[in-house]
Amino acid sequence: MMRRRHLLATAAACAAPAGAMAQVRAAAPACPSQRGDVVGLVLEGTGGPAGAVAVFGQAFRPGDVPDAGAGRAALRARLPDGRPVPVQVDVKARHPDGSARWAVVALSCPALPRGSRQGVVLSAAAEAAGPAMDTAAALSGRQAVVTVRGAGGAEWRLDLLPAFRAALAEAPWQAGPLAVAARISAAVSPAAAGGVASLRLVADVALRADGALWVEAWFRNDVAMRPNGGEAAYAAQLVLDGRTALEVTIPRQFQYTGWGRLVGSVRAGTAPWVRHDAAYLADAAAVARYDLSTGVDEAVLARMGQAVTTPAWAAPLTARGIAQDMGQTGGRPDIGPATMPQAAWLITGDPRAAAYALGQAEAAGSIPWHYWDPSGGAGSGGWIDTRRWPRLWSDGRGGPAPGGLMQPVAGDTGWRADCAHQPDLNFVPYLLTGRRALLDNLQAQASWCVVSQWPAPAARGAAGAAGPGEGVNVVRGNQVRGAAWSLRQLENAAWVSPDADPNRPWLRAAAAGNWAWIRAQIPAWTAAQGEAHGWIPGEYGSAGVLPPWQQDYFASTAAIAARRGDEAARAVLTWMANFLVGRFAAADRGFTRNDGAAYLIANLSSGGQPLGSWAAIGEATRARGLSNGNGWGKSEGDYVQLAMASLAAVSDALGSEKAAQAYGWLAGTGAPFTRAQDFARDPVFHIVPRGRAGARCAP
Structure with missing residues (x-):
C-alpha cells in the first residue's frame, strides 16, 4: 500500500517553536598537539572533588592506539598545560591491524566547579596502566x-x-x-x-x-x-x-x-560529564559526519531536559517518546543513522540530549524483540541466531517451534515492531558510555532483524541452498528502507561488539553475508537498469515508481560500512553512486535535476521492466505528474535533506568529487528544510562532506 509522505516534523516532546533561536554548539575539545596525541575531550564539572572517576566509551581510528603486546593497549591523559591525568583503558574491539577500535576508558578527574569545562587529551602510551585495585x-x-x-x-x-x-x-x-x-x-x-x-x-x-x-x-x-x-x-x-x-x-x-x-x-561526589569529539568519531567511522557549526536549538534541548524529569519518565517499561507503532509514518525524529536526540548529543555534547537518548536506550528494552537463547552464543547464552534456529520466524505466522517462537509475542504489548521504520536506540549511547546493558539491547535488535524476516525455503538452510547471505538475508524481498535499517543494526552491532563476545561471529557473518549477496547481484541489476543503474530493487508499495529517499537511507548504511573497511559494502556504494550522484547530473540527458530529490520518480515501464535511460525515467516521471520541474513542489519533506546526506556520505566514503559538487549545488538551491534553522531544530540528517563540519578543537 502507498505510504503517506514522510513530512519533516519534530516530535512534540522535542519540537521547537518557530522564530528566533538560541543555538547550542559543542565545546571545542583540546587540540592534540604532541607526538602520540590521539583525541581531545572536554570535561564538564559537576562539583565533585579531585579523583572522581569518569567512565565512558571511546572509538579510535586505525593505528591511533597500537597493540602494546599481550593483547593490551595503553593510553596517557593530560591537561592542555601538561599535567597528567590518571587513565585506564580496557580495549574491547580491535581493528584488523591490532590497534584499538573501541574501548572503555576511565579517568581520575580534576576537581571542577559545576558547569566549568576542562580540556583533556588522550595519547598513545608505551606502557599500560598499573595493576588492578585491591x-x-x-x-x-x-x-x-x-x-x-x-x-x-x-x-x-x-x-x-x-x-x-x-x-x-x-x-x-x-x-x-x-x-x-x-x-x-x-x-x-x-x-x-x-x-x-x-x-x-x-x-x-x-x-x-x-x-x-x-x-x-x-x-x-x-x-x-x-x-x-x-x-x-x-x-x-x-x-x-x-x-x-x-x-x-x-x-x-x-x-x-x-x-x-x-x-x-557514591562517596566522593559525581564525576565530571565527558563531552566527546564528534569529528574524531566520524574520522574513526563510528558515526556519520555531522555538521558541528550549526548547533542545536536551545528550545529542543530544553524540552528534552524537561521530559526526563517527569514522573512518567521514571516508570519502568514505558516508551519514553519512542513511536510504539513503528509503522507510523510522517515526521519521525527517530529514523536515520541515529535518532534526533543522539544526533543532538553528538553535535553539542549537551547532557540534556544525552539523558534523553540514554533514557530511550533503556526504554528500548520494553520492545518485545529480545530473544535470549540460554544455549546460544558459545554455548553459555546468546541472542537467537540462525545457526541454531535456521527455520525460526518470530512473526506469529511462524507456527509452532522451531518454525516459530515457543511462546508467541503477546498481541497486547502496545508495540508494533517494523523493520522498515525501526530506530537504532542503543548504538550511539553504548558507543559513548560503555554501558554493557545497552550493547545487549543493540545485539538483540540486530538478531530480531534477521529472525523477523520470513525464512523463505531458498533463504534458510534448505537443501541445496548456498551462496552469500543465505540464512541471514535482510535485503531480498524487503522494502529498501527495511533493508537499510536492518543492515544498519547488523553492521553497528558487529562493529562495536567486543572481539570476545560470543554473539559477534554470527553478527559479523550476517552483515558480511548481506553485503556479499548485494555485491553478487550487481552485474544482473546493472544489465537491467542500464544507464541509470545504481538503485537497490525492493518492495515500494506503488507500481512503477521508486522513492529516491529510500536509496538515500540505504546509502547511509553502505557508506558507514565502506568507511569501516568492508570491501563488499564499498563496491555496493560505488555502484549506487552512479544513481545517487547521477540523478543530479543528467539534465542534459533528459532528467530534471530537481527530481533527484522528488518524493517519487518513475523507474519501471508499464510492463514492469526497468527504464534503461535517464531520458526515459525523466519522461515517465513528468508524464505521471511526479516531477518537480524547476521548483520543489514534490519535495515538501525531508527528501532534499536525505539527498544531501547521501551525497555527503558518498563524498566522504569514496572521495567522490562529483558527489561533493552535487552536494554543494543542492545545498545552495534554497530547497525546503535546508536552512540552518531547519537543521538546528532537527539535526538527524545534518550530515556533510569531509571538511565542512566546522571547527574541531581549541588550543
Whole structure:
C-alpha cells in the first residue's frame, strides 16, 4: 500500500517553536598537539572533588592506539598545560591491524566547579596502566543485594558481591587501578517471578577508585525457546550499602522485554560529564559526519531536559517518546543513522540530549524483540541466531517451534515492531558510555532483524541452498528502507561488539553475508537498469515508481560500512553512486535535476521492466505528474535533506568529487528544510562532506 509522505516534523516532546533561536554548539575539545596525541575531550564539572572517576566509551581510528603486546593497549591523559591525568583503558574491539577500535576508558578527574569545562587529551602510551585495585579491601563492608518477590510471597535473593568477586576472576569487563567491573547473570526463581521460567537478572557491577559502587540491574524476561516462558509479575528491590537504591513493583512484564536502571553508592561526589569529539568519531567511522557549526536549538534541548524529569519518565517499561507503532509514518525524529536526540548529543555534547537518548536506550528494552537463547552464543547464552534456529520466524505466522517462537509475542504489548521504520536506540549511547546493558539491547535488535524476516525455503538452510547471505538475508524481498535499517543494526552491532563476545561471529557473518549477496547481484541489476543503474530493487508499495529517499537511507548504511573497511559494502556504494550522484547530473540527458530529490520518480515501464535511460525515467516521471520541474513542489519533506546526506556520505566514503559538487549545488538551491534553522531544530540528517563540519578543537 502507498505510504503517506514522510513530512519533516519534530516530535512534540522535542519540537521547537518557530522564530528566533538560541543555538547550542559543542565545546571545542583540546587540540592534540604532541607526538602520540590521539583525541581531545572536554570535561564538564559537576562539583565533585579531585579523583572522581569518569567512565565512558571511546572509538579510535586505525593505528591511533597500537597493540602494546599481550593483547593490551595503553593510553596517557593530560591537561592542555601538561599535567597528567590518571587513565585506564580496557580495549574491547580491535581493528584488523591490532590497534584499538573501541574501548572503555576511565579517568581520575580534576576537581571542577559545576558547569566549568576542562580540556583533556588522550595519547598513545608505551606502557599500560598499573595493576588492578585491591578489590577485597575496596569491597570490605560494602553491600549489594537484589531481592525479587512474587505475589504469593515467594522470595528470591542474590547477594551480588560474592558473585562479583567470582566474575572478576573469570571475565572482568574492566580491570585496572581506577575501575573494576564484571557481570552477574542468574535465573530468577519461577515462584518469585509470577510462575514463569523466562525471567533473569543481569547485573553489571563496577567498583571505582573513588569509592563509588555502581550497579546496573536489568530484569530481562527474555528467555526464548524454552518451556514455561510467559508474562512475569514481581516486586524487585536493590539495596546498596544499607540504602534502598531501587524498589519497584512490576504487575505485568511481557515476555521478550527487559528493563533496568543504573544506580550507585557514591562517596566522593559525581564525576565530571565527558563531552566527546564528534569529528574524531566520524574520522574513526563510528558515526556519520555531522555538521558541528550549526548547533542545536536551545528550545529542543530544553524540552528534552524537561521530559526526563517527569514522573512518567521514571516508570519502568514505558516508551519514553519512542513511536510504539513503528509503522507510523510522517515526521519521525527517530529514523536515520541515529535518532534526533543522539544526533543532538553528538553535535553539542549537551547532557540534556544525552539523558534523553540514554533514557530511550533503556526504554528500548520494553520492545518485545529480545530473544535470549540460554544455549546460544558459545554455548553459555546468546541472542537467537540462525545457526541454531535456521527455520525460526518470530512473526506469529511462524507456527509452532522451531518454525516459530515457543511462546508467541503477546498481541497486547502496545508495540508494533517494523523493520522498515525501526530506530537504532542503543548504538550511539553504548558507543559513548560503555554501558554493557545497552550493547545487549543493540545485539538483540540486530538478531530480531534477521529472525523477523520470513525464512523463505531458498533463504534458510534448505537443501541445496548456498551462496552469500543465505540464512541471514535482510535485503531480498524487503522494502529498501527495511533493508537499510536492518543492515544498519547488523553492521553497528558487529562493529562495536567486543572481539570476545560470543554473539559477534554470527553478527559479523550476517552483515558480511548481506553485503556479499548485494555485491553478487550487481552485474544482473546493472544489465537491467542500464544507464541509470545504481538503485537497490525492493518492495515500494506503488507500481512503477521508486522513492529516491529510500536509496538515500540505504546509502547511509553502505557508506558507514565502506568507511569501516568492508570491501563488499564499498563496491555496493560505488555502484549506487552512479544513481545517487547521477540523478543530479543528467539534465542534459533528459532528467530534471530537481527530481533527484522528488518524493517519487518513475523507474519501471508499464510492463514492469526497468527504464534503461535517464531520458526515459525523466519522461515517465513528468508524464505521471511526479516531477518537480524547476521548483520543489514534490519535495515538501525531508527528501532534499536525505539527498544531501547521501551525497555527503558518498563524498566522504569514496572521495567522490562529483558527489561533493552535487552536494554543494543542492545545498545552495534554497530547497525546503535546508536552512540552518531547519537543521538546528532537527539535526538527524545534518550530515556533510569531509571538511565542512566546522571547527574541531581549541588550543
